[in-house]
Amino acid sequence: MTMAVVSELACVGALLALGALAVALARFAAASRLIYGLSFLVTSVACVVAVLALAAPASEIVLPLGLPWMGAHFRVDALTAFFLAVVNFGGAAASFYAIGYGAHEEEPARVLPFYPAFIAGMNLVVLAGDAFAFLLSWEFMSLTSWALVMSHHKDAENRRAGYVYLLMASFGTLCLLLAFGLLAGADGGYVFAQMHAHQLSATLAALVLGLALLGAGSKAGLFPLHVWLPMAHPAAPSHVSALMSGVMTKVAVYAFIRIVFDLVGFPDWWWSVVVLVLGGVTAVMGVLYALMQCDLKRLLAYSTVENIGIIFIGLGLALAFRANHMDGAAALALTGALLHVLNHAVFKSLLFFGAGAVLNATGLKDIEKLGGLIHRMRITSTAFLVGAVAISALPPFNGFVSEWLTFQAVLLSPQIPQWGLKLMVPTAGTMLALAAALAGACFVRGFGVSFLGRARSAAAAEAQEVDRFSLAAMTGLALLCLLLGILPAFAIDGLAPVVQGLVHAQMPRQLGVAWWTVVPIASSRSSYNGLLVFLFIAFSASMAVVFIHQLASRIVRRGPAWDCGTPSASTATQYTAGSFAQPIRRVFGSVVFRAREAVTMPAPGDGRPAVLNVSMTDLPWDVIYDPIRDAVNAATGWLNRLQFMTIRRYLTLVFMTLILLLLVLAIW
Amino acid sequence: MHGFAFDIAHLLAGSLVLVSLLLLYQDRMSALLNVFALHAVLLALSVGWQAHIQDAPHLYVTAAIALIFKAIIIPGGLRRIVKKLGIHREIETVVGIGLTMLAGIALVALAMVVMLRATAGADPLAREDLAFALSIVLLGLLMMVSRRNAVSQVVGFMSLENGLVLAATGAKGMPLVVEISVAFSVLIAFIVIGIFLFRIRERFDTVDIGALDQVGGERG
Structure with missing residues (x-):
């Protein structure tokens, strides 16, 4: 049965052909709609095929490409099918959104050819069944996304983002290359099936884990390898940002799962400690950064870092349970992580679409200049609010379900024998809770400042609702957030074959439980019924509205005119994003960001205003990247001298090297 | 007979090293070229002797090539x-x-130490041969490094190549085609270098390679 893999490859081929077509057609005004429309069709088909392949047996095909003695292996198993579904779902949503949004692109020729190719690249990474096909597709994906990041290259900041991205992508690929080299062993079994059969020594396996964390983590945005992500993701056009944040980071998660859960063999218990620490730190740091941002897209990009941290916490838990042969618990944790992969793809795409819509309507990214958009852009605001509630892990939306499942897995940690893990897992749980709470604050701030209150600039005051395609895409995703939140049982049961394939166990079947209640372990322990919660929230909220209207709105009150907590007519008196973030910056900032506040008070009689300066430093840059850059600069400056030596000195250099080697040989 | 053959081969190879040291000692161009011719003659003799004791007639061709090209x-x-x-x-x-x-002298000592240790257990004739050959190669390199004049660098290069031929003939069973191709490559190198010498001279009025460095591009 190779239907699934063949049809997926056909979709990839169609996407690549679309890329070529876009090169030819980019001059025409209608090309944008055509290319995005066709991309939508192709990715929809690929998504449906992937969903159907979830429960089907694995299928594999070897194409006569690449290395002559090996060919290029492509393979669809349950894990692949799940990630293919996520990739193509995100691709379809972004394509549909872009049918409308893409019309505003200034230079469509810089975006259109790379967009389908980028989706094709992500599909190929997931489909690849050997290391060569994987790495080639990985690089293809990186390069096409780099081209998309550079599509607005006239902005110096975007060029810098592209440069940093390219560097980090190369570093990540190098790490993955080494990891696959170790996995293949001396015999060079580069097909995944051979790697799976190949047994590694404990040291080598740990090395592979480290390399996978570096390689996949740099693409996914694990702290401190995340630095490129908040620069590159917002630099691309919004629908591409949605793809990069919502989907490409998931491809990196796929790479990590494929290597660590499938290829490398049985895990050691301490691996999970590493993954949990990294995941926890990433989650908390990501959301703290997000809280400090004023650029809406950058805020969303940092929030992606946070969510990747949450996913890695889930994966770390799964590793911890699996190492202790607690397969049921491992299945629970892994389901939580995979469900969050899907959920994050949905709501992060939605949020980036919303940010793109705001950008289109106002031309602004800075939330300090927005405000009051809920009056002008009702549908966008509502959809964005749904996304914000979902990403803050509040019921009844989908973000809550996956994080709740992860917490259920955390609560199983007392059964773990190792003390290191017994202590580490609750710590990770605390960090997860902290991240979730801070994410709530972050999105209250993001949504409240941009959409509520009064407009802080003329552009925001005159914003117009965006086109129908964009609105339809956002509304659809918002509905999906709700559906996945109130009926998570379908998604959880859909994930069962994936989890079964990775940890040889699965969560209890959920669809049989009455009223679509989710019971992760046993009904005596814990259960969640999204439908019930939704009905309760809907009912109590409507009742509250009715009561307030009936009892309070009719009563006559007297007060100052137009004073809703903002007595001055100036919009500058509103609560700003900066003032919202200030308490959290005070609490965490002095350590994490080394934030310093300095107030410059003018002398009495001086007419100038007082100035408050807040300086923040980015710790990874200061501690890791700047020293590396300085060292590389110093080394290249030194090596540069080699470029300008005399012929005789070159000869001397060769001669001396030879003598030195001979001396080593003689003394050895 | 074996002892005698070994002694003669040893003598010839040793004389080659000695002449390499002589090359280093020369401070006149014409004398240098004469000594280089002597070097090539000794190489031809040595290869000829190898041909005799190994009963390998094709090595006579190598010897003839060495004599005609390198000595004349x-x-x-x-x-x-x-x-x-x-x-x-x-x-x-x-x-x-x-x-x-x-x-x-230090290089010769180093070559001896390295080679005698690395080839322990091999045929003593080949061992000595290889050790001497490595000394000649190193001395040739030293010559190229320690001279400023392009012509003496060419001579250093050629003597280095002589060392390679000596090493190759010491090992039994080297095919003639390798010999010929090496000889040709040396000849071509000679022609190219000769042309370059004239070109350099034309341009800079000197064959001191230091002059080349002044046009080596901007300095960092």
Whole structure:
């Protein structure tokens, strides 16, 4: 049965052909709609095929490409099918959104050819069944996304983002290359099936884990390898940002799962400690950064870092349970992580679409200049609010379900024998809770400042609702957030074959439980019924509205005119994003960001205003990247001298090297 | 018979090393070329002797090539070049002759130590041969490094190549085609270098390679 893999490859081929077509057609005004429309069709088909392949047996095909003695292996198993579904779902949503949004692109020729190719690249990474096909597709994906990041290259900041991205992508690929080299062993079994059969020594396996964390983590945005992500993701056009944040980071998660859960063999218990620490730190740091941002897209990009941290916490838990042969618990944790992969793809795409819509309507990214958009852009605001509630892990939306499942897995940690893990897992749980709470604050701030209150600039005051395609895409995703939140049982049961394939166990079947209640372990322990919660929230909220209207709105009150907590007519008196973030910056900032506040008070009689300066430093840059850059600069400056030596000195250099080697040989 | 054959081979190879040291000692261009011709003659003798004791007639061809090309044609050509350029008197060494000689002796010692240790258990004839050949190669390199004049660098290169041929003939069963191709490549190198010498001279009025460095591009 190779239907699934063949049809997926056909979709990839169609996407690549679309890329070529876009090169030819980019001059025409209608090309944008055509290319995005066709991309939508192709990715929809690929998504449906992937969903159907979830429960089907694995299928594999070897194409006569690449290395002559090996060919290029492509393979669809349950894990692949799940990630293919996520990739193509995100691709379809972004394509549909872009049918409308893409019309505003200034230079469509810089975006259109790379967009389908980028989706094709992500599909190929997931489909690849050997290391060569994987790495080639990985690089293809990186390069096409780099081209998309550079599509607005006239902005110096975007060029810098592209440069940093390219560097980090190369570093990540190098790490993955080494990891696959170790996995293949001396015999060079580069097909995944051979790697799976190949047994590694404990040291080598740990090395592979480290390399996978570096390689996949740099693409996914694990702290401190995340630095490129908040620069590159917002630099691309919004629908591409949605793809990069919502989907490409998931491809990196796929790479990590494929290597660590499938290829490398049985895990050691301490691996999970590493993954949990990294995941926890990433989650908390990501959301703290997000809280400090004023650029809406950058805020969303940092929030992606946070969510990747949450996913890695889930994966770390799964590793911890699996190492202790607690397969049921491992299945629970892994389901939580995979469900969050899907959920994050949905709501992060939605949020980036919303940010793109705001950008289109106002031309602004800075939330300090927005405000009051809920009056002008009702549908966008509502959809964005749904996304914000979902990403803050509040019921009844989908973000809550996956994080709740992860917490259920955390609560199983007392059964773990190792003390290191017994202590580490609750710590990770605390960090997860902290991240979730801070994410709530972050999105209250993001949504409240941009959409509520009064407009802080003329552009925001005159914003117009965006086109129908964009609105339809956002509304659809918002509905999906709700559906996945109130009926998570379908998604959880859909994930069962994936989890079964990775940890040889699965969560209890959920669809049989009455009223679509989710019971992760046993009904005596814990259960969640999204439908019930939704009905309760809907009912109590409507009742509250009715009561307030009936009892309070009719009563006559007297007060100052137009004073809703903002007595001055100036919009500058509103609560700003900066003032919202200030308490959290005070609490965490002095350590994490080394934030310093300095107030410059003018002398009495001086007419100038007082100035408050807040300086923040980015710790990874200061501690890791700047020293590396300085060292590389110093080394290249030194090596540069080699470029300008005399012929005789070159000869001397060769001669001396030879003598030195001979001396080593003689003394050895 | 074996002892005698070994002694003669040893003597010839040893004389080659000695002549390599002599090359290092020369401070006149014409004398240098004469010594280089002597070097090539000794190489031809050595290869011829190897042909005799190994019963390998094709090595006679190698010996003949060495004699004709390296002992007659190349030194003759270099002499013409030197005469045409009018540099038969000048040799500029980078470090003093005495120091160079000391370095050369140290290199010979190093080659002996390395080779005798690396080839322990091999045929003693081949062992000695290889050790001497490595000494000649190292001395040739030292010559190229320690001279400023392009012609003497060519001579250093050629003597280095002689060492390679000596090593190759010491090992039994090297095919003739390799010999011929090596000989040809050396000849071509000689022609190219000869042409370059004239070009350099045309441009810079000197064959001191230091002049080349001044046009080596902007300096960082």
